Amino acid sequence: MKKYIRILLISIFLLHACIDPFPIEQNGFEDVLVVEATLTDEEKVQQIRLSRTYPFDSVAPVAESGASVSVRAASGQAFSFQETEPGLYRSSQAFAVLPDTEYSLEINSSNGTTYLSEPELLPGRANIDQLYAIRQNNENGTEGVFIYLDGSVTSGNADYFRYEYEETYKIIAPEWSPEEFLLTDYDPCALPEITYSLEIVPRSEEQQVCYNTVASNSVILNDGNSLSGGAFEGLPVRFLGATDFMIRHRYSILVKQYVQQPEAFSYYQALSDFSSSESIFNSTQPGFLNGNIRVDGDPDAKVIGYFELATVSEERLFFNFEDIFPDLPIPPYIQNCTVSSAPDDHISYCAPGPTGPNPCPRSVVESVDQGLISYVGPNSENLGTCPGTYAYVPKPCGDCRELGSNIIPEFWIE
Structure with missing residues (x-):
């Protein structure tokens, strides 16, 4: 989930999949809480982001500040989250979500509204076995490089996958002087x-050599239909044209694989299906999508977002331009x-008096x-x-x- 949501409620979409679709409701613009919460099996400071929906004529999104956020395990253990920057809440201690344990999210907003999630369980686990780059043309005939991955299930039920990536590339100023x-x-x-x-x-x-890092703004999904014997091969994650500035010198990509529960996968798939741009959580949405979070005591109140538990695997790849395109000139500078x-x-x-145009x-x-x-x-x-x-x-x-x-x-x- 990336930052904020713009919503235009204008139509009802019917989604058909091998798993139950989420209902999309038609309505006018409403000020609704947006919850971005994916907790993982990594031992780390977990984070949750809260914001509000905003209409087209709004110049800036609004972070949801001043909330009390906590996650509770069925075992009785509770984890509190503190707001470290507007709308971003980080756990007070590092922890990893444990298998076979239900977790629930509770949010108490500054206006006194309480939001509760359904209890969620951690799914099975799968690894990224290999991340690799292949020189190919895309469906439009553009020459470039595809980033592919192979993976395999290692434990439990792991049939649904979501991917994010982070790209880092080297920049060399072409007219640098000492x-x-x-x-x-x-x-x-x-x-x-x-x-x-x-x-x-x-x-x-x-000032001659620098590095820039860019996070992905799209959702990449892979469902269980692509599995064969608990493994999958050749999943395309990213395509970069041969003239892309990011691969001008040296390029790296970090891919994260999240194993999802079927319901969470369905939610992301629905968002991806009716999103109007690559960044589904920053885009115009043509309907309202219910998740697994509700307002306590008001079943008709709307909340956007999904409280998700996921297992994570990640892999990083490096390559130089000449490794992939030894026969081509490097891409033009930006x-x-x-x-x-x-x-x-x-x-x-x-200076007094008229100055006139300066040639x-x-x-x-x-x-x-x-x-x-x-x-x-x-x-x-x-x-x-x-x-x-x-x-x-x-x-x-x-x-x-x-x-x-x-x-x-x-x-x-x-």
Whole structure:
């Protein structure tokens, strides 16, 4: 589940599957609690996110803050959750959901409403046996790389699966220079001329190589019909075109496999079926989908979301562009990196009298002040329609921090 939901209740959809569908109700917009709660068999700080539905004319989603959240096991053990940021509640202690034990969720909102879930059990367990990349064309004939996985059931009833992935990719600024602009004492309104000090100094931190991580925003499901002898092979998880910026250098994907109960699988399948975009929990939904959470004492009140217990397996894959496409040029950079030049400074913003149109581009000191450019070197080739002292490129071309973090991820392997 990802962040927040927009709901437009305009129609009733009938869902047919090998497992019972969830009913979708037709109505107008309502302010409804959204619960995102998947607890797993991993020993970790578990988390639950609460928010509210919001209409199209709303500019920002609303987190549900100030709630009291707890999970109780049938054995009597209780786990409290604390709000660590608006709408995000984390368990006060690390714990793993245990097999053969029922768990229930209770939420007491700040307005006094109590929400209760149905008791849930942990399903069986399955492993991701292999995660691999194959160069192929997709159904549209686009050349690229498919990420596939093979898996197998290891214990209990494990017939229904949901997948999430997290991608991390390496960014190398193509026009990086070991030196950078340093602008101080800049007063664009000084008279009769502006004041500033512009120096070229050694870069003070890493700006050439960075890394960016992006979480998946779609739901990938795999049901028991694809199992053969408790195993499945060749499940496509991700496709990236051969010109995708993310695989320009080195790419990694972490895939998580959640084994679900049939009812939880049905809920996610229904959401996926009538969602209007890839991100089903951020999209317009054409109906209301009931989950396993209700308002205590009000059976007709609506709640969105599902309290789910799942077993988890994960696997990570790395590859370089040339590993998959040794005969192709690397994908283009995400930014046009044409080297340019402009006048060093400009007339005062507070100069009296009419100034008229300026045929020259924004001055270097203005661009540096606004964080728009990155130093390349002296303008020895007299570049630009109004050449200046310095040659430069758009900031992302020389400073990778515009596109990612210069901190190497702990898991990264070259």
